[in-house]
Amino acid sequence: MLNYLLFTLTIGGIYGLLALSLNLIWGGAGMVNLGLAGFFAVGAYASAIATGAGAPVPLGLIAAACAGVVAGLVVTFATLRLRDDYLAIVTLGFAEVVRLIALNERWLTNGSDGMSGIRAPFKAEFGPLGFNLFYLGLVAVIVALVWLALRRLDLSPFGRTLKAIREDQELAAFAGKKVLRFKLQAFALSAAIAGLAGALYGHYQTYVSPDHFQPLITIYIFLAVTAGGVGRPIGAVIGALLVVAFLEATRFVGEVVPGLQPVQVAALREMLVGAALILVLYLRPQGLLPERIPPAPRPS
Amino acid sequence: MTPLAQAILNGVMTGALIAVPAIGFTAIFAVLRYPSFAVAAYITIGGFAGWVANTTLGLGVLPVVAIAFVVAGAVGVIGEEGGLRRLRPAGALTVAIATIALNLILENLIRFGFGNDLRGYDLPLKPDLRFLDLRIGPQQIENVILAAIVMAAVFLFLRHTRFGKAMRAVADNVDLARLKGIDPQLVAVVTLFVGAGLSGAGGVLLAVDTSIDPLAGTRILLTVFAAAVLGGLGSIPGAVVGAFCVGIAEELAVLAVPATYRSAIGFAAILLMLTFRPRGLLGERAV
Numbered sequence: 361m362l363n364y365l366l367f368t369l370t371i372g373g374i375y376g377l378l379a380l381s382l383n384l385i386w387g388g389a390g391m392v393n394l395g396l397a398g399f400f401a402v403g404a405y406a407s408a409i410a411t412g413a414g415a416p417v418p419l420g421l422i423a424a425a426c427a428g429v430v431a432g433l434v435v436t437f438a439t440l441r442l443r444d445d446y447l448a449i450v451t452l453g454f455a456e457v458v459r460l461i462a463l464n465e466r467w468l469t470n471g472s473d474g475m476s477g478i479r480a481p482f483k484a485e486f487g488p489l490g491f492n493l494f495y496l497g498l499v500a501v502i503v504a505l506v507w508l509a510l511r512r513l514d515l516s517p518f519g520r521t522l523k524a525i526r527e528d529q530e531l532a533a534f535a536g537k538k539v540l541r542f543k544l545q546a547f548a549l550s551a552a553i554a555g556l557a558g559a560l561y562g563h564y565q566t567y568v569s570p571d572h573f574q575p576l577i578t579i580y581i582f583l584a585v586t587a588g589g590v591g592r593p594i595g596a597v598i599g600a601l602l603v604v605a606f607l608e609a610t611r612f613v614g615e616v617v618p619g620l621q622p623v624q625v626a627a628l629r630e631m632l633v634g635a636a637l638i639l640v641l642y643l644r645p646q647g648l649l650p651e652r653i654p655p656a657p658r659p660s
Numbered sequence: 661m662t663p664l665a666q667a668i669l670n671g672v673m674t675g676a677l678i679a680v681p682a683i684g685f686t687a688i689f690a691v692l693r694y695p696s697f698a699v700a701a702y703i704t705i706g707g708f709a710g711w712v713a714n715t716t717l718g719l720g721v722l723p724v725v726a727i728a729f730v731v732a733g734a735v736g737v738i739g740e741e742g743g744l745r746r747l748r749p750a751g752a753l754t755v756a757i758a759t760i761a762l763n764l765i766l767e768n769l770i771r772f773g774f775g776n777d778l779r780g781y782d783l784p785l786k787p788d789l790r791f792l793d794l795r796i797g798p799q800q801i802e803n804v805i806l807a808a809i810v811m812a813a814v815f816l817f818l819r820h821t822r823f824g825k826a827m828r829a830v831a832d833n834v835d836l837a838r839l840k841g842i843d844p845q846l847v848a849v850v851t852l853f854v855g856a857g858l859s860g861a862g863g864v865l866l867a868v869d870t871s872i873d874p875l876a877g878t879r880i881l882l883t884v885f886a887a888a889v890l891g892g893l894g895s896i897p898g899a900v901v902g903a904f905c906v907g908i909a910e911e912l913a914v915l916a917v918p919a920t921y922r923s924a925i926g927f928a929a930i931l932l933m934l935t936f937r938p939r940g941l942l943g944e945r946a947v
Contacts, residue, residue, distance in 0.1 A: 390753075392753055392757070394760070437935075438931050438935040438938075439934055441938070442934060442938050444752070444753055445689075445695050445752060445753070445756065446889070446893075446934060446938070448695060448753065448756055449695060449885050449889065449930065450927075450930060450931065452697070452882075452885075453882050453885065453926070453927040453930060454927070456924075456927070457923075457924045457927050460921060460923065460924050461924075464918060464920050464921065576764075579760060579761065579764060582757055586757075621775070623771065623775050623776055624771075624772050626771075627768040627769070627771040627772040628768070628772065630764055630765075630767075630768045631764070631765045631768045631772070633761075633764065634761040634762065634763075634764035634765035634768070635761070635765060637757070637758070637760075637761035638743065638744070638761045638762065641747055641754060641758050641761075642746065642747065
C-alpha cells in the first residue's frame with residue numbers, strides 16, 4: 361500500500377513536470393503542444409539509449425533534455441510564423457511519428473518489445489521501498505527546482521514578453537520584441553522539460569515501450585493545466601496531482617457499475633477523462649488557481 | 661515501370677477516399693475557424709453506422725453511405741453545436757482542445773458498444789480487374805465513383821444553392837454576411853452537419869476498402885490533416901487536390917520506405933508545405 365502511494369505520487373510528480381512544460385508555452389505564450397506525449401517519449405528513449413551505452417544517469421537526463429530541444433526546434437521551425445492552429449496540427453502529427461519511429465526502428469528502440477533493464481539509480485543499494493522513497497524525493501526536488509525557475513522566469517522580462525505575445529502578438533512585435541525568437545526559445549525550453557520528465561519516467565519504470573506514450577497522456581496534461589490554472593506554474597503541479605488522483609479513482613468504475621467487460625471499463629474511464637476536460641473548460645476555464653496579473657506600474 | 665504506375669493508380673484511389681473527410685474537416689475550419697479533431701470520431705462513427713446498416717439490413721454501399729452521412733452529421737451537430745458552442749468565445753484553440761476531449765468520448769462510446777475488434781462489411785467479393793499489367797478491384801472503382809458523386813454534390817451545393825452561397829459568405833467574412841441578413845448560427849449548424857456527415861461518409865468508403873475498428877478514424881486523421889493543409893486550410897477544392905497529392909505521395913513512398921511509415925508521409929508533407937508555401941496549394945492565408 362505504501363509502495364502504491366509512493367508510486368502514484370512519483371507519477372504525479374512526473375506529470376507535474378509535463379504540466380509545467382505545457383504551462384510554460386500555453387499559459388506563457390498562448391502556444392499549444394498537442395504532441396506532449398511525443399516529447400515525453402523522446403526524452404525517455406534518449407536517456408534509456410544514452411545510459412544503455414554506458415553514460416551515467418545524470419548525463420542521461422541532460423541528453424533527454426537536449427533531445428527534447430532538438431525535437432522542439434524540428435516541430436516549430438516551420439510553424440511559428442503561422443497561425444496557432446498549424447502548430448496544433450503539426451505537434452499532433454509529431455507525437456504519432458515518434459510512436460512510429462519507436463515501433464519500427466528496432467536497432468535503436470527495440471520496436472514494440474520496448475527497452476527493458478533501464479538503469480534505476482541506487483535501486484540495488486536502497487531496496488524496493490528505499491528506492492521508491494528516494495525516487496519520489498528526487499522527482500520532488502526536480503519539480504521544485506523547475507517550478508522555482510519557471511516562476512522566476514514568469515516574473516522576468518522574458519516572461520512578461522511572452523505574456524505580451526500571448527495577448528497581442530502584433531503589438532509585441534511593434535514594441536520591438538523579436539516574437540519568433542521568444543516563441544522558439546519558449547517552445548524549446550518547454551520541450552526540454554518534457555524530455556526530462558520522460559527520462560525520469562524511464563529510469564523509474566526501468567522499461568519503456570511505444571505503448572507507454574499514448575496520445576492520452578497529452579490529454580491528461582491538458583486536463584491538469586486547465587484544472588490547475590493556465591498561467592500559474594504551481595497550479596499546473598497541483599492540477600497534475602489532482603489528475604493522477606482522479607485517474608486512480610476511476611479505477612473503481614468497474615466496481616461501481618457491475619457486469620461490464622474489461623474493455624468497457626477502460627472505455628468508460630477514458631470517457632470520464634474527456635468529460636472532465638470539457639467540464640473544466642466550461643465551469644472553470646481559469647482553473648483552481650487563476651493567473652495573477654501584477655498591476656501595471658504607475659507612471660511617475 | 662509497372663510498380664510505379666500501380667502505385668500512382670493506388671494513390672488516386674486512396675486520394676479519392678481521403679478527399680471526402682478532408683472536405684468535411686476543411687469546411688468546418690473555413691466556417692467555424694477551428695480545427696476539429698473530432699473528425700476522427702465522425703469517420704469511425706460513420707464506418708460503424710454503415711457496418712450496422714450493411715450487416716443487419718443487408719444494404720448496399722450507396723444507401724449505407726447516405727445513412728452514415730446522416731448519423732455522423734447528427735453526432736457532429738449534437739457534439740460540437742450542442743456541446744461546445746458556449747466555448748467558442750474563449751477562442752479557437754480552446755475549442756480545438758475541447759474537440760480532442762469530444763473525440764475521446766465519442767471514440768470510447770464506440771469502443772464501449774462494439775469492443776476493439778476489426779469489423780468487415782458484408783459485400784460480395786469480386787476478382788480484381790487487370791489491364792496493361794495493372795490490378796484494380798471493382799469495389800475500389802465503385803468507391804471512387806461514390807467519392808466523386810459525394811464531391812460533386814458538395815460542389816453543386818456550395819456553388820448553386822442559396823445556402824451554399826451563405827456558407828461561403830460566412831467563411832469569407834462573418835460580419836459582412838450578418839449585415840446581409842445571413843444567420844451565422846444556422847450556417848454553423850449546417851456546416852457541422854455537412855462536415856461531420858462527409859467524414860462519416862468517408863468512414864464508410866475507408867471501411868469498405870479495408871475494415872473498421874474504434875481507432876480507424878484516429879489512424880487516418882493525420883492523412884486527412886495533410887490533405888487539408890497541403891491544399892490550404894479552409895479551401896474545399898484545395899482539400900481535394902491535397903488528398904490526391906497525399907494519396908499518391910504515400911503510395912510512392914511505400915516503394916522506398918517500410919509501409920508502416922505510411923502516415924509519417926503525411927506529416928512530412930505538412931512540414932514541407934508549411935516551410936515553403938504555408939497557405940497551401942489553393943489556400944488564401946496562413947498567418
